[in-house]
Every structure is written in C-alpha cells, then in structure tokens.
Amino acid sequence: MKVVAEGSGGKIANAIIIPMIAVVVLAVACVCGLMIWSSQISDESAENSQRKLLNGALKLKLDQMARQQVGTVVWDQAYFNTVGEELDHAWLYNNIGHWLKSTYGFSRALIVDRDREPVFIYDEKLNRDWMTPEIQNQLSTAIARTRAHYITSFQRTPSGLYRFKQDQTNDGRILAETGLVRMGSHVYFFSAAAITQEVHTITAVRRPPAVLVSFDKLDSEALAKIANISGLADLRLTENAGLLPRLATVELRSPKGVVIGNLQWRPNKPGTDMLGRVAPVLLILALAIVGLTIGVIDFTRQTTRRLASSQAQAVHTASHDSLSGLPNREQFSTLLSEALKKTQDEAVGSAIVYIDLDRFKDINDTLGHAAGDEVIRAVAGRLKAIAPKTGVIARISGDEFAMLLADCENQQSVEQILTRVQDQMVRPIRIDNNELFVSLSMGAALAPRDGTDPGELLRKADIALYDAKENGRGRWSFFDNSMQETVQTKDKMSRELRRAIDNDALDVAYQPQCDASANEVIAVEALARWTHPEMGSISPSSFIPLAEETGLINDLGQWILRRACRDAHRWPDLLVSVNVSPTQFKHPRFVEMILETLDDFNLAPNRLEIEVTESVFAGQHMTILKSMKRLQDRGVKIALDDFGSGYSSLSYLRKFPFDTLKIDRDFISDMDDSLEAEAILTSIIQLGQALGMTIVAEGIEARHQIGFLADNGCHRMQGFYISRPLADEALAEFLDDRAMKQAMAVAANEEQQPSLPLKLAKG
Known part of the structure; x- marks a missing residue:
C-alpha cells in the first residue's frame, strides 16, 4: 500500500513540478521583457516631453518677436x-x-x-x-x-x-x-x-x-536661452541629424516645409537609468526564485506523498461541514439516495426532517457572527446526541439542518424524536455571559407515503417547514397535499402580482385626512388596491406581505409612489402620504428613487409625506436615519406610523426629528371603554406637541372621538367616520361635495346673523 501511495505521489509531483518549472522560467522571461519594454516606454515618454518643451520654447521665442x-x-x-x-x-x-x-x-x-x-x-x-x-x-x-x-x-x-x-x-x-x-x-x-x-x-x-x-x-546665446527655458542639456544646432544618432532631435523647417536644420540634445533616460539600478536586484531575485523553486519542488514531492496517504481524510473533509462537523448537503443527498433505495428494497419507512433556527439573523445582528457560529455548533451537538444510530444529521446551509431517520415505523415514531429535539432546545445556550434561548421550526416528509424520489421528498419537507414557520415557529409540521396547494397558490399570486405591477393593473385609493374641526380635508393617504380579473378584490393584508416575502415590495412601493405623485396634481392643496416598507428603505438607491420620482412628476417635495414604522430601523439604525435625514433636508416630510404599537417608539423619537406622529388606531378604538386609553392619548399628543410634530389620529369612527382629540390638540383626523378610502375620481367628487356643503353652511350662517340698525347722518 505504501509503495502504491509513493508511486501515486510521484506521478502527482511530476504533474505539478514540470509545469511549475515552465511557469517559473516563463515568468522570469516575462518580467525581464516587461522591465526592458517599460524602460523603453519611459525613455520615449521622457524624450517626447522634452521635445514638447523645446517646441514650446521655440514658439515662445517667435511669439515674443511678434509682440516686439x-x-x-x-x-x-x-x-x-x-x-x-x-x-x-x-x-x-x-x-x-x-x-x-x-x-x-x-x-x-x-x-x-x-x-x-x-x-x-x-x-x-x-x-x-x-x-x-x-x-x-x-x-x-x-x-x-x-x-x-x-x-x-x-x-x-x-x-x-x-x-x-x-x-x-x-x-x-x-x-x-x-x-x-x-x-x-x-x-x-x-x-x-x-x-x-x-x-x-x-x-x-x-x-x-x-x-x-x-x-x-x-546663435549660441539664443540656444542657451532656449535650453534654459526648456531644461535641456547639451542643446546644439546641426545641419545633419544623422551625425549624432544617440541624441534626441527636433527638425527645424522653413515656411515651405523644407528641413533647414536640427536641434539636438542629450535626452533624459529615466527608464534606462531605472533598469540599470534594478538589474542587479532582478538578478538576485532570479537566483532566489531558482533556489525557491528547487525548495518548492522538494517540498511538493514530500507533500504529495503525504496527501496520497491521507486521501480518506480529504474525502471526509470534502463531504462534511467545517463549522459543525456534520455531513454537508452533497453527502446528505448521497446518504438519502441510499436510504430510499433500501426503503424500496426492504419495504421499510424513512423520514426527512428539515430544521431551521428561528430568527437566527437577529443573533448575528445583535451579538455578531462569532456568537452565531457558537450557536450553530451547540445546536449541531444537541441534534447529534438525539439522532438514533441509524439516523443522519447534516447541515444544509447557514442556519438550516436536515435529519434523515431510517427504519421509521410510522409518523408517531418520528414525532417522538421531534419532541426530544424540542425538549433539548428548552435549555439555554450560553455564549460568553449571555444565555440564548433558541427555538426550532421543523418540517417532515415520510417515505414511501410522500414519495420515494430524493428531490421530491426534500421539496415536500421544505414545504412542511414553511408551514411550520408560517404558523407560529417553534413547532413542526408533516407534509400534506393542502400545504402544496397553499404554496402553489402563493406562487401563482406572486406571479400575478408581478404581472399586475408590470401591466399597471393595480389601483390606489386615497383616504382623506381632515383638520381638527373635521371640516377641511388637508391630506390624503395613498393605499394600494388590487382587483384581479378572476380572483376578484384581494386584500392588501394578503398581497403586501406576499410582496415583502417574494421581493416584489420594492417594485410595488415604487409603483404606488409614482401613481400617488402623478395623481397629487389633481389636488394641489393636499398633502399626499405614502407608506414605505423596511425593505424599500434598505434599497441602496431608495432616496435617489424618491427624488427622481418627484422630479419626473414635477411634485414639490413638501407635498409628499413618507410613513414608516419603527420596524424600519431593525439592524441598520444609522443607515436608515441618514436616508431619512437626506429626504427631510430636501423637504419631504417623515411620519412615524402606528406610534405606541412597538417597544422602542420613544427611543426613535429621540434619535430622529419626525415631522408627523400617527397614533395607532388601537388607542382610538379603546378610548370609549377605557379611561386609561384617554390618558395615554392625551400623553401622546402632548409628547408630539413638545417635539414640534404634527399629530395624526387614525381609526376615527365617531364624532365624539374627533371632539376629544381636537380638544387635546390633535391636528389631523383619519377614519371611516370622515371617509373610507376612495378612488381618485371618487375623491375628487368627495372634495367638491364637501366644499359645496361648507360654502352653503357659511351662507346660511350669514343669513341668520341679525342686521345692524342704520344710523342716519344729520342734515
């Protein structure tokens, strides 16, 4: 065996060494040729520069004569x-x-x-x-x-x-x-x-x-002055340039173009000078490369022999994940194919379980990737301890694992193992001085019940994992056909949404916002609407999360923004408010796209209000704040939407000077039954006023709510009591009708005023 390994090592060494020698020789020749070529180029460049200086000095002399x-x-x-x-x-x-x-x-x-x-x-x-x-x-x-x-x-x-x-x-x-x-x-x-x-x-x-x-x-005196101006050495006038071929030459021509003489000088040779200084160093380096090559050849022979003798270790390294020590995706696919073949031959069952760490990205963002690596290693160790002897645990990707359970009798036996997995995750993972509680979502597919093709089973396990994450995380799901239908429906809807965006088949509804008196409309909020020709009206709560999930939210948000900016010209006195998702804000050209859209539709920046929620700040505080500040500096207004619904709203008010504060609708709906809700509303309004912000209350459904909010200093009202979201044409009619009613009310009020007695002047 040793002889075979040495023979194999010798062949590998020869296959490496011979090309290496050829490459070294070629590299040395190329370096030398490159140095010579570079020196020639440098010499020519220096000579051309001096020639330009000389021609400039001659022209300067002639221009001086003309002026004189x-x-x-x-x-x-x-x-x-x-x-x-x-x-x-x-x-x-x-x-x-x-x-x-x-x-x-x-x-x-x-x-x-x-x-x-x-x-x-x-x-x-x-x-x-x-x-x-x-x-x-x-x-x-x-x-x-x-x-x-x-x-x-x-x-x-x-x-x-x-x-x-x-x-x-x-x-x-x-x-x-x-x-x-x-x-x-x-x-x-x-x-x-x-x-x-x-x-x-x-x-x-x-x-x-x-x-x-x-x-x-x-004459010689004129030559000396020209040489001094152009910085040339040994400048001389000759009739025949061929007498001193090593000197640089500028031909002197009569107005007829006939050569009447030559100015020659000793040109600078920076490239040649450099080559002369570098040549000894290059020689030393060439000798060093030869010596190094001999050493590398000897080292290569020894190394190839060692590699040949440790081939098994190399195969193991290629088929296993370096961080966790578990089999990698390729090795898992091989083992899965073997297990499924056994399933068919011996009529035994197998199970594939996809395992995903919930919110693993948050660990990397908050504690760093080193902590994330520690969590991966800890989870891998616990999974290996739980897996049966006939099972396989593999790391598929960053935070995703796969479990192969061979010889499974039924679904209940798989559930027993998954229960043990969840029990293992109850114990915290200690990273330095931090205790992390990690939950897992799992999706399982069974063979032969769900199929016997490796690719099909992996896909179905992935669908089951998606179902587990969609339904609350920290749980498991077994594949059934309804899940596949759900995935296909979502896929179809995402493609239809893509087509609707591309074909301009969406709509925008505008919900009016009134002033504190509820008489004058001063702003509208743009809301996306989608009516599918086959599926009918699709709720924004369905297609907007789908756009976030499938990466369409940037295109959808840009479409809504452009439509709102276009329609805004129909209501020149109204502020237009547009919601922006966290994904849009993370786009590297988000600010530029906003400003380009305003320019495209010639809309003043102070007529646009961007609504954001505090989730937009997750993980990129400074980048988001800088983008918002750029927009605000250009005149675009920034509103904090759903204030009070999260945990960090107050801290964001301290970090960024929002123009507008929108109170979450839950506080408005609770004010009728809760004195505490009224107290919170009053506090929020006072806080916004202290920070110089415009306060907007959304979810208004009754007149007395407007009265309470207006009495406490709220600036704008929005809700079904004022108006439901309206299409652009309906909004125009709503505004005209409201203006007419207000004018009639003013006229009626003037008629009811008592007339003043007339005073007659004395004659």
Missing part, C-alpha cells in the same frame, strides 16, 4: 512711409531697422511693399547681399499669409464699404506670421507683420499692406 514688432508695425508714420512711391530710407533705417536692432537685438530686417517687392533691406553690418531670391522664396509663403490675413480683416458693410475688424491673434493689434529660415550657414528666427495704421478708417477698396520681416539669429 507691435510698436513698429502698428504706427501711422511707418504706414505712410512705406506706401508712398519714394521711400525715406534714412527714416526707415533709423526708426525701424536700427531701432529694432538696438532695442530687441534683431540683426536683420526687410520691408516688402504692396507689390511684394523688397524696398528696404537692413543688416547690422550694412550688408544687403544676404537678401537673395532663395530667401525671398522661403519667405514668400509667410508674407502671402500675412497679406491675406490683413485683407480678410476688412469686412464688407451694408453700404458697400469695408470696415477693419480687430484681429484677436497674438496681442490683438498685430497681424503676423512667424517661423525660421536658413541664410547661408545660419538659421534665423523671423516674424513677418503687416504695417498698419494705428486707427483704421472705413475704405472703399481693400489693398494689401507692406510687410515688415524681422530676423533674429539662432
């Missing part, structure tokens, strides 16, 4: 001295050429007249030979653009004349084109600007301007 020409080209004297037939060269020399040289260092200047002929050539060394046809050809494009820009700046007026429109380029006063040209062995910056008047007049004919072209040599 403003005082010379936007000048009436310069304009009139360049448009005449005979030019004053001495004036042009002193006021343009020499002035630009002495002020800005422009070493050369050229003036081209309106006919594109050079009429003035300046050089600091009085050399005119530099202006050659080749230079004129290089500049022709820039000069043409400058002239065209100037001409198009004149816009035609309705009268047929032309008016100059100020250009917004450069500083807004100069029309210029800039660039670089080569003159002999040197490269020059140039700026070609139109010579214009200081103030333009309306003209009948658009004529091209004379153009001043200023030149500044790109």
